[in-house]
Amino acid sequence: MTIESSGKENLITHETGAKQEDKTGRELPALISPIFIRGIAQHMADNAARHGARNWEKGLKVEDRLNSLERHILDFKEGKDNEPHLVAAACNLMIMIHTKEMIRRGLLPEELDYTPDYQSYSEYHDDYPVKKVCGIDDDHIDGQIGDLVQVVEDDSEHKGKRGIIIQVDDDELPYKVIFEDGDMEWFDDNTIVLVERIL
Numbered sequence: 001m002t003i004e005s006s007g008k009e010n011l012i013t014h015e016t017g018a019k020q021e022d023k024t025g026r027e028l029p030a031l032i033s034p035i036f037i038r039g040i041a042q043h044m045a046d047n048a049a050r051h052g053a054r055n056w057e058k059g060l061k062v063e064d065r066l067n068s069l070e071r072h073i074l075d076f077k078e079g080k081d082n083e084p085h086l087v088a089a090a091c092n093l094m095i096m097i098h099t100k101e102m103i104r105r106g107l108l109p110e111e112l113d114y115t116p117d118y119q120s121y122s123e124y125h126d127d128y129p130v131k132k133v134c135g136i137d138d139d140h141i142d143g144q145i146g147d148l149v150q151v152v153e154d155d156s157e158h159k160g161k162r163g164i165i166i167q168v169d170d171d172e173l174p175y176k177v178i179f180e181d182g183d184m185e186w187f188d189d190n191t192i193v194l195v196e197r198i199l
Contacts, residue, residue: 153191
């Protein structure tokens with residue numbers, strides 16, 4: 001077998017003389033276990049009989065599928081054999097992957113994936129765009145527990161730092177924020193801006 005370049009792609013010449021494009025790096029679906037595929041197919045058939053063949057493609061919440069996946073893993077770890085828990089977990093994983101890709105393509109609503117974006121709370125995302133999301137009025141961020149915020153108060157030792165709101169009260173300083181280094185402090189609407197609502 002020899003390999004030659006045809007410009008854009010390499011050509012492989014077999015001993016028979018037949019030529020084909022070099023498929024190095026392409027997907028190899030033939031390597032997926034047929035046992036795995038049959039298990040998935042049977043589980044999908046069972047669910048199709050109950051809910052309809054393509055019910056899951058209409059859009060299921062990612063977090064709900066994640067919870068179901070992890071429950072099946074726990075059942076498997078406990079030795080339960082009342083159903084094929086690994087196959088059920090794999091089906092949930094497939095649905096999660098499919099749903100997130102459909103959301104990325106704009107074919108399903110983003111609301112289906114409300115899992116936290118922990119990567120935004122990282123030194124590797126310091127360039128994450130700051131956006132003030134108004135709640136009641138232009139000077140009120142209407143903060144919620146779990147919001148990723150950034151300190152903008154000039155006099156604060158935490159100016160420029162980002163943290164997570166962990167407590168909300170009806171006081172003069174309503175938002176308790178924890179930072180990556182473990183520091184915590186209370187702030188009001190004039191001292192922080194909302195970067196992203198991650199929960």
